[in-house]
Amino acid sequence: MGALKLTRRGFLRSAALAAGAAAAPYVITSAALGKGEIPAASERVTVGHIGVGNQGGGLLGHFLSLPLGQSVAICDLFQQRRETAVARVEKTYADRGRGGAKACTAYRDFRELLARPDIDAVVIATPDHWHVPLGLYACRAGKDMYIEKPLGLALEWDRALRSAVRRYGRVFQYGTQQRGQAHVRFGCELVINGRLGEIKAVDVIAPDGAVGGSTVPIPVPEGFDYDMWLGPALESPYTADRCTSSGTWHVYDNSIGFLGGWGAHPLDVLHWAYPSIPVEFEGTGFIPPAGLFSTVVHWDIKGRYANGVPFTLKPGGDCTRFTGTEGWVAISRGGLKAEPESLLKSPIKPDEIHLHASNDHKQDFLQCVRDRTDPASHIDTACQSDFMSHLSDIAVRTGRKIKWNPATETIVDDPEAARRLHRAMRAPWTL
Numbered sequence: 013m014g015a016l017k018l019t020r021r022g023f024l025r026s027a028a029l030a031a032g033a034a035a036a037p038y039v040i041t042s043a044a045l046g047k048g049e050i051p052a053a054s055e056r057v058t059v060g061h062i063g064v065g066n067q068g069g070g071l072l073g074h075f076l077s078l079p080l081g082q083s084v085a086i087c088d089l090f091q092q093r094r095e096t097a098v099a100r101v102e103k104t105y106a107d108r109g110r111g112g113a114k115a116c117t118a119y120r121d122f123r124e125l126l127a128r129p130d131i132d133a134v135v136i137a138t139p140d141h142w143h144v145p146l147g148l149y150a151c152r153a154g155k156d157m158y159i160e161k162p163l164g165l166a167l168e169w170d171r172a173l174r175s176a177v178r179r180y181g182r183v184f185q186y187g188t189q190q191r192g193q194a195h196v197r198f199g200c201e202l203v204i205n206g207r208l209g210e211i212k213a214v215d216v217i218a219p220d221g222a223v224g225g226s227t228v229p230i231p232v233p234e235g236f237d238y239d240m241w242l243g244p245a246l247e248s249p250y251t252a253d254r255c256t257s258s259g260t261w262h263v264y265d266n267s268i269g270f271l272g273g274w275g276a277h278p279l280d281v282l283h284w285a286y287p288s289i290p291v292e293f294e295g296t297g298f299i300p301p302a303g304l305f306s307t308v309v310h311w312d313i314k315g316r317y318a319n320g321v322p323f324t325l326k327p328g329g330d331c332t333r334f335t336g337t338e339g340w341v342a343i344s345r346g347g348l349k350a351e352p353e354s355l356l357k358s359p360i361k362p363d364e365i366h367l368h369a370s371n372d373h374k375q376d377f378l379q380c381v382r383d384r385t386d387p388a389s390h391i392d393t394a395c396q397s398d399f400m401s402h403l404s405d406i407a408v409r410t411g412r413k414i415k416w417n418p419a420t421e422t423i424v425d426d427p428e429a430a431r432r433l434h435r436a437m438r439a440p441w442t443l
Contacts, residue, residue, distance in 0.1 A: 051079055057378045060085035060131045060155075062122050062146055064097040066257055067160055067187075068137030071374070072097060075135065076104045080378045085131060087119040091235035094118045120237060122146060126153040133157060133183070133381050139260035140267040141245045144169040145441060147184075151176040156183035156381045158374070161280075162272030163398040165245075168434035170395045170402075171421065172443045177391040185377035186389035188280040188397075190345050192373040198360070199343035199350075200285035205364045207355055208336025213322050215335070216282055218275040220327035222262050225253040225304025244437035253304050262305035269307025272401035275325065279397040280389065281332040281343050284367065287393075289400050290315035290323045291416050297408035313404045318418075325404055406432045 059081050061072050065088070075081050083101050088094035101116040119125045126134070126149055133156040136146045144164040150157045151173075163186070164170040177184045190196045202208065229249035232238040238250050245265045253259045260266055261273050283289065295313035300306060313325035333342040341350040350356050360366060368388045370376035380387040399421075406429055407414045415424040423430040437443070 055382070056080060056082040057381045058130055058132045059083045059378075060087065060125045060128070060134045061097070062087045062125065062134055062136050063138035063142075063160075064088050064093055065090075065137070068135070069097065071135055071137055071158075071160075071187075072100070074374050075378075076101065078372075078375055078378060080375065080382065082110075083116060085117050085119060085125045085128065087122045087125045089120065089237040089241050091120070094120070121240070122149065126150060126155060131155060133377070136160060137187075139241070139255075140273065141165045141265070142243055144173045145244055145437075145443070147173045148176050148443065151180040151182050154180070154182075156377075158185045158187065158377045159394075160187035161276035161394075161398075162268070162401060163276075163394050164402075165267070166433060166435040167399055167402040169443065170398050174391050174395050183377070183381050183384065183387065184391040184394070185373070185380070185387040186276075186280070186391075186394035187373075188277055188389045188394075189373040190277060190281060191284065191368070191388040192370050192376065193345065194371065195348045196281060196284075196343055196345070197367050197369065199341050199348045200281065201360045201365065201367055202341055202350070202355055202358065203285035203334045203336075204287075204367070205360060207338065207358055208334055208341060209338030211286065211321055211334055211336045213335040214282060214286060214317075214324075215331075215333045216275070216278045216323070216325045217329045217331045217333075218278050218325070218327060219270055219330065221270040221305070221307055221309035222258055223298075223300040223303055223305050223309060225259060225262065226251045227304050228252070242438065244441035246438060251304060259304060262307045264306040267307060268401060268405045269305075269309065270327070271308055271311060271325075271405050272398060274330070275401050275404075276397060277345070278330055278332040279325070279400050280393070283393055283397045283400075285332075285334065285343075287396075288317060289396055289416070289418060290403075291318045291418065292316040292413060293400075293403045293407040293416065294413040295325075295404065295407050299409070308405055308408050311404065311408055313407065315404075325400075402433070 057080060059075055064072050064086055075083055086094050086097045095118055098116045098118045105115045134150050135158045136143060137160045140162055143159050147157055147159055228251055230252055232250045248265060262269050267273060293315045295311055297308040297311035299308055311327060315323040331342050331344045339351050339355055370388050376387045403414055403416055410429050414429055417424050
């Protein structure tokens, strides 16, 4: 990846070997010469994937399609899943003329993957409670990272990762892929450039969560490391639903539910177009009294910005709507609507604010790793949108209005609510 990258990689390799680390061999094959549209090996970003389930498997397929990247390692706690993913990588590269040697290695323990000095970046698509801890390990290992949303299990976890990303100078991309959609970017540019006039209201809609889930303990499947899966989360019995997608999304030990898991997307759009967060949050919601799933559902959140603009967050779909004195615009993954419709034909002029332009969220990440620049969804904006999810959750769980000081990033005059900004980790895991 150019002289600077090779120097960094060489330094990391030397440091690891000096410390007695056993690094996997970095194999140069015939494809390393950069035939056709494939960049030479020195120009490719070498990638390790941590978590290759539903979302992680989809991300793996996308990264495999990008010539700028080279996926060289897979880590997953399900043996069959990681072995299948490695076979997929090797077959894909062989079919495209990038084979000829063992292209990918499987790992059960993420620490072994991160110890490899030839890996530049990691894609983290694990259950939510592992996102921040893995990001911290990646920072300390000198890896850049693409981390799926939502960010942390608690707001203080978010801040810890933000500090580490800044301290170690890492490139961070958040998995809010709609920033790679041109119509989303254009809608946000309409707002940030004042086409709506003075903003009078902001309304966000995200899909609702789920209730239910089995609480009956059953044996852990063979080939699955359940203790490592729990990691920093509270110890709890394995059940049929706990390690499924629904379980990882809707069990409070592992997530704050769709307030963060899906709310991350429209809240991210909100922050991209209107880069601040409310100073007050209050609302209601339902916390299931029975069943495995224990995150807030059916929420109704209301808030207020420092300038008095009201904010709402409700379940039911995927939309971020801004209403101003000159019209409104509604932004979703599926499209862009506005009133008056003429707003949709209003070009953003060269001297106006142009947001980070990328048409492929993963390619944007790889390019920024190579160029050492901030991608579309960098750590600062990831924290801000995730803060809104956590403050909404705290408002529902306490039943009180939460007052937020964005300058000090503290909850004001409510010690009990402020204690919810952090969650303890199961030993031996720490921030």
